[in-house]
Amino acid sequence: MSPRQPAPLDPHRVEASGAFVEVFSLEPFQSGALDGLCFTVKDNIHIGGHRTSFGSPAWRDSHPAPLRNAICVDQLLAAGATCVGKVVADEFTYSLDGENPFYGTPLNAKAPDRIPGGSSSGSASSVACGLADFSLGTDSGGSIRVPASLCGVWGMRPSLHRISEAGVLPFMPSVSTVGVVAADFEILRRVMTLLLRTGDETTVPMERIVLLDDAFAVADGPVREAAERAIGELATRAGIALERASFSDIVGREMTLSACNEEALRNLQTMEFENTVGDWIEGHRPELGFAFSMAYGNVKSFDRGQAMASLALCESLFREINRFFRAGTIVCFPTTPTVAPLRDSLDRPQSVWDFYGRTMTTTSFSGTGRLPEIAAPLLSVDGCPVGLSFAAAHYEDAFLLKALGDLLSV
Amino acid sequence: MSPRQPAPLDPHRVEASGAFVEVFSLEPFQSGALDGLCFTVKDNIHIGGHRTSFGSPAWRDSHPAPLRNAICVDQLLAAGATCVGKVVADEFTYSLDGENPFYGTPLNAKAPDRIPGGSSSGSASSVACGLADFSLGTDSGGSIRVPASLCGVWGMRPSLHRISEAGVLPFMPSVSTVGVVAADFEILRRVMTLLLRTGDETTVPMERIVLLDDAFAVADGPVREAAERAIGELATRAGIALERASFSDIVGREMTLSACNEEALRNLQTMEFENTVGDWIEGHRPELGFAFSMAYGNVKSFDRGQAMASLALCESLFREINRFFRAGTIVCFPTTPTVAPLRDSLDRPQSVWDFYGRTMTTTSFSGTGRLPEIAAPLLSVDGCPVGLSFAAAHYEDAFLLKALGDLLSV
Numbered sequence: 001m002s003p004r005q006p007a008p009l010d011p012h013r014v015e016a017s018g019a020f021v022e023v024f025s026l027e028p029f030q031s032g033a034l035d036g037l038c039f040t041v042k043d044n045i046h047i048g049g050h051r052t053s054f055g056s057p058a059w060r061d062s063h064p065a066p067l068r069n070a071i072c073v074d075q076l077l078a079a080g081a082t083c084v085g086k087v088v089a090d091e092f093t094y095s096l097d098g099e100n101p102f103y104g105t106p107l108n109a110k111a112p113d114r115i116p117g118g119s120s121s122g123s124a125s126s127v128a129c130g131l132a133d134f135s136l137g138t139d140s141g142g143s144i145r146v147p148a149s150l151c152g153v154w155g156m157r158p159s160l161h162r163i164s165e166a167g168v169l170p171f172m173p174s175v176s177t178v179g180v181v182a183a184d185f186e187i188l189r190r191v192m193t194l195l196l197r198t199g200d201e202t203t204v205p206m207e208r209i210v211l212l213d214d215a216f217a218v219a220d221g222p223v224r225e226a227a228e229r230a231i232g233e234l235a236t237r238a239g240i241a242l243e244r245a246s247f248s249d250i251v252g253r254e255m256t257l258s259a260c261n262e263e264a265l266r267n268l269q270t271m272e273f274e275n276t277v278g279d280w281i282e283g284h285r286p287e288l289g290f291a292f293s294m295a296y297g298n299v300k301s302f303d304r305g306q307a308m309a310s311l312a313l314c315e316s317l318f319r320e321i322n323r324f325f326r327a328g329t330i331v332c333f334p335t336t337p338t339v340a341p342l343r344d345s346l347d348r349p350q351s352v353w354d355f356y357g358r359t360m361t362t363t364s365f366s367g368t369g370r371l372p373e374i375a376a377p378l379l380s381v382d383g384c385p386v387g388l389s390f391a392a393a394h395y396e397d398a399f400l401l402k403a404l405g406d407l408l409s410v
Numbered sequence: 411m412s413p414r415q416p417a418p419l420d421p422h423r424v425e426a427s428g429a430f431v432e433v434f435s436l437e438p439f440q441s442g443a444l445d446g447l448c449f450t451v452k453d454n455i456h457i458g459g460h461r462t463s464f465g466s467p468a469w470r471d472s473h474p475a476p477l478r479n480a481i482c483v484d485q486l487l488a489a490g491a492t493c494v495g496k497v498v499a500d501e502f503t504y505s506l507d508g509e510n511p512f513y514g515t516p517l518n519a520k521a522p523d524r525i526p527g528g529s530s531s532g533s534a535s536s537v538a539c540g541l542a543d544f545s546l547g548t549d550s551g552g553s554i555r556v557p558a559s560l561c562g563v564w565g566m567r568p569s570l571h572r573i574s575e576a577g578v579l580p581f582m583p584s585v586s587t588v589g590v591v592a593a594d595f596e597i598l599r600r601v602m603t604l605l606l607r608t609g610d611e612t613t614v615p616m617e618r619i620v621l622l623d624d625a626f627a628v629a630d631g632p633v634r635e636a637a638e639r640a641i642g643e644l645a646t647r648a649g650i651a652l653e654r655a656s657f658s659d660i661v662g663r664e665m666t667l668s669a670c671n672e673e674a675l676r677n678l679q680t681m682e683f684e685n686t687v688g689d690w691i692e693g694h695r696p697e698l699g700f701a702f703s704m705a706y707g708n709v710k711s712f713d714r715g716q717a718m719a720s721l722a723l724c725e726s727l728f729r730e731i732n733r734f735f736r737a738g739t740i741v742c743f744p745t746t747p748t749v750a751p752l753r754d755s756l757d758r759p760q761s762v763w764d765f766y767g768r769t770m771t772t773t774s775f776s777g778t779g780r781l782p783e784i785a786a787p788l789l790s791v792d793g794c795p796v797g798l799s800f801a802a803a804h805y806e807d808a809f810l811l812k813a814l815g816d817l818l819s820v
Contacts, residue, residue: 046685046689064693066685066689067688067689067692067693068684068685068688068689070685071681071682071685071721074718075718078715078718079718160571161570161571161584164583164721165584166582166583166584166681166682166684166685167685168583170580172576173574173575173576173578174571174574174575174576197721197726198725199722201729268574271481271576272481274478274576275456275476275478275480275481275577276576278477279456279476279478283474283477304478304484305440305488308484308485308488308489311574311607312607312609315606315607316607319611
């Protein structure tokens with residue numbers, strides 16, 4: 001197999017993964033930094049000549065196929081990578097669990113009785129199943145980080161808007177970000193460096209790692225302990241002192257990370273979702289899945305007038321979070337507070353609330369700070385994978401990639 | 411007239427302005443910081459229950475009316491302002507001249523035989539005609555700054571993505587920004603502070619004003635001289651020393667601002683426009699205006715493979731430009747290199763090329779740097795208005811507003 005022509009995917013393994021919406025092969029435009037790598041694309045990112053579903057057959061059927069690839073897809077093809085297919089997204093990408101009533105639940109290869117997480121479910125699944133070296137996804141409230149954590153693969157949500165969103169379906173414009181799931185750190189680093197165009201950036205050395213107390217506190221005990229042990233060992237080997245800080249310490253005001261999610265970020269997300277997907281749903285009355293219908297009920301009863309205070313709070317918190325990050329700072333915490341829930345277990349309000357409430361509390365840190373965050377598959381609890389997350393200041397994507405490479409290779 | 415209930419617009423003045431697509435009155439949700447102010451909205455920003463045309467009847471007729479207002483509209487209504495109508499945009503907002511073949515050419519009130527500039531033509535016109543205190547617009551390649559300059563009103567393009575784009579038609583996702591045209595600086599400051607939510611930000615004092623040589627060099631002689639005289643007087647009164655720098659000095663490499671536009675920003679803009687508007691046009695074959703058809707011909711022959719180098723260059727230049735801005739720095743230059751061309755004079759390739767080439771060279775500085783820029787109506791050449799621009803570092807919007815307020819009030 002030459003580096004430019006990866007082998008076709010095995011149809012049986014594709015079928016077993018449940019990750020694919022379509023299998024095809026888009027050859028690279030030319031040779032480049034990603035020669036020999038294969039990737040999949042989440043089904044809210046355009047591929048010319050193929051309809052985009054947004055995780056919804058109704059959306060798919062009412063929108064023509066785009067003519068052009070999203071810019072992020074073209075960046076990869078122009079760098080030598082081969083696109084091997086489109087992969088499942090949660091319905092309108094508005095979920096963190098990966099159970100799509102229309103397109104199915106992609107396999108969580110390392111914990112087959114458990115959900116893969118979403119909404120970039122097919123991205124994480126296709127990579128964890130060994131069917132792609134990496135996958136393009138999107139992340140607004142954790143949609144790359146959560147499935148990466150639950151499937152035990154690498155994931156990076158870069159700083160907000162660092163990658164072009166041309167050709168990506170609009171979702172939550174102040175929050176949504178294109179990012180990557182990858183099979184190993186080296187692939188993640190190569191692909192992100194290409195997409196972010198960070199080649200000529202200089203970076204400072206890592207000087208401190210700060211453990212985010214609030215995220216540790218909402219995690220299950222075994223996840224918390226595994227995370228503390230892993231980061232403790234890495235820091236000791238690297239000779240870097242660990243610090244701890246609460247969200248209040250970081251932003252310099254009395255506020256928990258949970259309040260940051262509930263009072264600030266979530267309202268911005270809901271409000272923006274109303275403008276993009278909500279307007280389309282009201283105008284088209286498509287068939288909706290049960291879980292989405294339930295979640296969307298909350299959107300419909302949302303008070304936009306009240307959300308203005310949340311908009312202002314998001315902006316203040318963004319500045320405060322980034323003021324905390326002096327040069328060389330990394331903040332570390334469990335990517336998700338739990339391992340993947342069992343399939344079909346998110347069927348009661350209590351279990352949904354527990355999973356979403358604690359998970360979105362955790363993911364709201366980088367969401368509000370517009371931070372680059374890498375979910376590293378370094379933890380294992382009861383045989384199930386969980387990610388350990390590393391976040392850096394807004395726009396310090398190159399530093400984060402370099403610092404994590406150094407930390408892992410010591 | 412109470413501050414909450416502005417008088418209805420005079421139909422004769424509305425008609426004479428040619429600026430409006432629809433006249434109506436959206437009452438504020440409540441009293442607030444913008445009590446008593448009236449605003450118009452560019453016709454690529456959603457107002458619930460009213461179709462959005464994007465400057466194209468074909469677009470308007472094939473898209474249902476949005477149900478909800480764009481978030482930026484709701485921010486203003488929630489702060490006490492009244493929306494008095496939708497105003498003309500250039501066809502697909504893809505122009506800087508303000509001559510829309512379907513919706514007409516809004517009046518340039520201070521130079522009635524001249525074009526208003528675009529694509530936020532109706533925004534600048536409605537404010538310059540005294541029919542609104544301010545207007546919401548968008549700016550990707552100068553679409554707020556250019557009409558503000560040519561119509562003699564205030565305009566601000568804030569830092570990229572500082573204002574929510576939910577409910578604004580996608581255009582060039584890595585470049586497009588919501589901003590404001592206003593009748594005076596005090597209104598601009600109040601409205602921008604509200605939209606940007608900068609109330610609690612601390613700012614440093616202005617320490618230096620740097621004249622951008624490349625932008626002065628492409629300006630007509632009288633514009634250049636008027637700009638130098640005006641900034642000279644302001645700086646002297648404020649006791650601030652002026653410096654000069656070429657674009658090469660700023661980015662630390664051999665590159666003109668013209669090359670920045672042609673080799674970097676323009677290709678990113680074209681590529682993103684292909685994904686948003688281009689795809690829709692190819693799929694729907696709508697009736698197109700002559701000038702747009704000509705411009706779009708260049709888009710269709712665009713080589714996306716070659717544009718990858720431009721993407722990388724944009725990212726490097728963004729970092730280099732912002733590295734130049736140490737705390738307290740303002741960069742100053744003429745907003746446009748010319749006064750408004752005469753109406754119907756942009757009918758030969760040479761005149762189009764001259765107007766667009768020099769204008770987009772000038773506007774590419776803040777576009778590439780993702781900088782906040784304020785166009786101040788401080789210059790007059792042969793009785794026609796021209797703007798003087800002030801730009802600050804990315805995200806230093808609050809500093810720019812404060813520094814300019816100080817400079818003008820000394």
